[in-house]
Amino acid sequence: MRSLISVVIFFVCGFIFSQEVTILDIETNFPIENCTVYGENNTKVVYSDKFGKVDLSFFDENEVISFNHLSYIEIEILKRHLKEVDFKVFLHKQAESLEEVILSTSKQKETRSRVAEQIEISINKEIVKIAPQTSADLLATIPGVKVQKSQFGGGSPVLRGMEANKVLLVVDGVRMNNAIYRTGHLQSSITVSPSTLERTEVLFGPSSVIYGSDALGGVVHYYTKTPKFSYTPQTKVSFLSRYSSVNEEITNQGSVSFSFNKWASFTSFSYSDFQDLKMGENRRHGFEDWGKVFEYSNNSDTFYNPNPVSNSDPNNQKNTGYNQRDFLQKLIFKASEKSKLILNFQHSMSSDIPRFDRLTEEKEGSLKFAEWYYGPQKRTMISSQFSFEPSKKWMDSGTFTAAYQNLEESRIQRKFGSLDRSYRIENVDVLSFNGDFSIPLSNKSNRSLSYGIEVTHNIVDSYAVGKTLKVEGNEIIGFSGNFAVQSRYPDGGSNYTSSAIYTSYRQDVSKKGTLNTGIRFTNTWLNATWIDDTFITLPDMDINLNNGALTATVGYAYKPNDTWQLNSVLSSGFRSPNIDDIGKIREKNGIVTVPNVALKPEFAYSGELGAIKYLNDKNFNVGFNVYYTLLNNYIAREPFPINGSPTIIYDGEEVETYANVNHDNAYIYGSTLTLGGNLSKHFKTSASATYTKGRAYDSGLPLSSIPPLFGNVDFAFAKKRLEMSLSFRFNATKKIEDYNLIEGIDNIEQTPINEDGDFVGTPSWNSLNLYSSYNITKNLNIQFMIDNIFDNHYKEFASGISAPGRNYSISLIIN
Incomplete structure (x- = not known):
């Protein structure tokens, strides 16, 4: 009798055990969480837990069961066959394809x-x-x-x-x-x-x-990351910690998410601290002193030094460090099976950020500024987004987004030889509302119509004050008085409003081609008032502008077969002058930008052609895109006399006056070549190269902000728990004849000088970088990187700071 009972217990336990299956990654043997499991004859769906386990007791023994996960290839298996694989299901990672x-x-x-x-x-x-x-x-x-x-x-x-x-x-x-x-x-x-x-x-x-x-x-x-609903309550915690040697970066980021059937939450906080940045020491370009910092200012908000300080390591870029805190809170609520609400709160705040290029600016052979830094940069956003699916003839789905943003930035500066410190502070409130809707116009979903509205309203407050320092020795103990300072934007207040409606239409005109069209009407209003005319008197101290434009786009994606996609796009763009374009007053390199209340909108008309070739079952691709853009009425800076004079007295100096003005026509053309995909099971690669050219039609002069040829080549290896990659970045020479020397945006003064004392443009450069990652466990990952392995010195085009030198970085990621 006891033997019979033992046999029954054995078979019952075996039966119960056979109802639970473990789902694993075939490479790492790690369990796969949130794998969707469903059968052919059962409407119920179950999901694997954090251990990869799932209960299949309600499926029939002869039922075909599917295992589906976004990152893995879906498989099907008869339930009764699971005992043949020890009740373990192994999934293969999805190959990266272009059907993103x-x-x-x-x-x-x-x-x-x-x-x-x-x-x-x-x-x-x-x-x-x-x-x-x-x-x-x-x-x-x-x-x-x-x-x-x-x-x-x-x-x-x-x-x-x-x-x-x-x-x-x-x-x-x-x-x-x-x-x-x-x-x-x-x-x-x-x-x-x-x-x-x-x-x-x-x-x-x-x-x-x-x-x-x-x-x-x-x-x-x-x-940003959005929490997901879960049929069973889940809590997930993650933590990232990183150290980088090139600027002694310490970054810590932690997040926690809670998931339930009707609501979910995601909370993230990160803190990054960056010390002064070291540049590369290997000067292949041949300019031994280019970019080096031989002296610097050690003045601060409370410390006073009348003279610059010698830098013991000229390759260490003093006055580049800062820190930043970022907070994100998202809540998502399921109002019904066809509607949800997302509440989104974001806050970012930095410390004071030194303006490195101004702090290295010289006048008569010595540093010009004792202090030049941005005050804490703050961005706060509160938004609510309601998505719904009414499934009506006039609206299948829609989203309403309402948001409030507050942004604060400030600029503080003081020159050597002066106790006068100026403060310029800007505060911007932005209210916005968007409604975006879509309708499928056929049962096959090969025709769809999207339409929407957008309204934004900006309120800008700008004020400035000057304070004379009171100093005892090297200590700033207070202020001895105030003085007048020109505000950066209209001191009487300004606002900018934009409203728009749009519609776009997408149709698969055949099995091989998809047509994309759209049209939008935008209207903008700008109001600004200047009060203080101590430094500049404008012809009109009040301005009211109203601009409107109709823009459109037509695109066609053609797929002659499964291995080719050919794209063509014609589009127009519109940009109405904002308060910065029309009302800014600021000084740089002895030139002051002044307001131009007669500024008009600028337009862009663009045509582009593209081709994508798929290879190896879409595991590899080669893409090429070429475009041409015509700029009409484009905005650029040029000399601009005020009250008949080309110069004014600003911050105690006589300076030239420039302003944003409309020009006739200019062009920009360029191309980008990309390739990428899997070379084999464990190897993959990616590469790109981008070329850009731009000039004005009337003057033939180069446009600002046109980068030289640049690109990258990457090779990566991944097997089981290890992943490694080698990355090569390159940048061609930016010749002096391709610089715009009028606007000052290209920062020609940041390029090296030859033996004749002339600027030569930006030299070419390249960097080799190594990345490695190892999954110690499913929940613990460690990364190690070496950037700029050969410690090359270079500057990105138009940049005031030299790029990081050799950098060792280690990261620990816990999930």
Whole structure:
């Protein structure tokens, strides 16, 4: 009897055990979480837990069961066959293909094969691998994007020869560009922490139909991480810690997410501390002293020194360090099965950021500025996004996005030989509302219509004050008085409002071709008032501008077979002058930019052709894109007399006056070549090269912000828990004849000088970089990187700071 009972217990336990299966990665043997498991005869769906385990007790023994995960190849297996594999299911990683989901072209999900525009995407896995110190460093790794830096705490992306207020920055569907985004170089891209990004999409060319004003060069869209719903309560914690030797960076980032059936939360906080940046010491370009810092100012908010200090290590770029804190909180609520609400709070705040290029500026052979730094750069965003699917004839799905942003920036400066310190402070409030909707016009979803509205309102407060320091020895003990300082923007207040409506239409005209069209109407209003005329008296101290424009795009993606895709796009872009264009007053290198209230909108008309060749079952691809852009009424700086005089007295000096003015026509053309994919099971590669050229038609002079030829080549190896890659970045020479010497944006003074005392342009450079990663366990990963292995010295085009030298970086990631 006891033997019979033992046999029954054995078979019952075996039966119970057989209902649980473990799902594993075939390479690493790590369990796979959140794998979707479903059967052919059962509507119930189950998901694997964090140990990769899933209960299959409700499936029939003869039922075919599917195991599906976004990152792995889906497999099917009879339940009764699971005992033959010891109740373990091994999944293979998906090969990287070109059928990526793209979000930025129509604010709806589209596959790359239906999109004609040039787009580059960096997903979370790639961002973690790159380990960028800032989001500007992340953008610099994306094909077709060049980044300029005036100081380490910044980074101005250049797309197709255009940057700053001609490139639109967007985060989670909310435009970051505001009424004081400036011409030249802009450092706002670092206010989004790279550790919070789920993906970044870069859309090249005029995209004003969907995004409106400012997107002449393209769009950079940051998508931060969004929590997911879960049928069973889940808590996930992650932690990142990184150290980099080149500037003694210490970055710590922690996040926690809670997932439930009806709501979920994601919280992230990061802190980065950067010390002074060391440049490369290997000077292959032959200019021994170029970029070296022989003396610097050690003045601070409380410390006074009337003289510069000798730098014991000229390769160490004094006054480049700063720190930054970033906080992200997202809450998502399931209002119903067809609607959800996302609440998004973001806050970024830096310490004071030294303006390195101004602190190394000389006058009569000595440093000009004892102090020149940005006050804490602050960005706060609160947004709510409500998505719903009413499934009506006039609207299948829609999203309402309402947001409030507050931005604060300030500039503090004082010259050597003076006790007068000036403060210029700007505060911007931005209110925005977007409505984006879509309708499938056929049951096959081969025809769709998108339409929407957008309204933004900017309120700008700008004020300035001068304070005379009170000093005892080397200590600043207070102030002895105030003095008048010219504000950067209209001191009587200003506001800028934009409203727009748009519609776009996408249709698969055949099995081989997809047509993309769109049209948008935008209207802008600007009001500004100047009060103080101590330094500059304008013909009109009040200004009211109203501009409107109709823009359109037509694109066609043609797929003659499974291995080719041919793209063509015609588009127009529009940018209305903002408050920075019309009302800014600022000094640089003895030139003061003054207001021009007669400024008009600028337009861009672009045509581009592209081709993608798929190889090896779409595991490898080669892409080529060429474009031509005609700029009409484009805005550029030139000498601009005020009240009949070409000079004014500003900050105690006689300086020339320049202003933004409209010019007739100019052109920019260029191309980008990309390739990438899997060479074998364990090896893959990627490469890109970008060429840009731009000149004015009337004068024949080069346009500003046109980078030289640049690109990269990467080789990567991955097997089981180990991943390694070797990256080679290169940049061609920027010749002196290709510089714009009038506007000052290209910063010719940052290039080396030859024996005759003439600037020679930016020398070519290259850097070799090594990356390695090892998964110690499923939840613990360690990364080690060596950037600029040969410690080469170079400067990015138009940058005021030398690039980092050899850098050893180690990161620890815990999930």
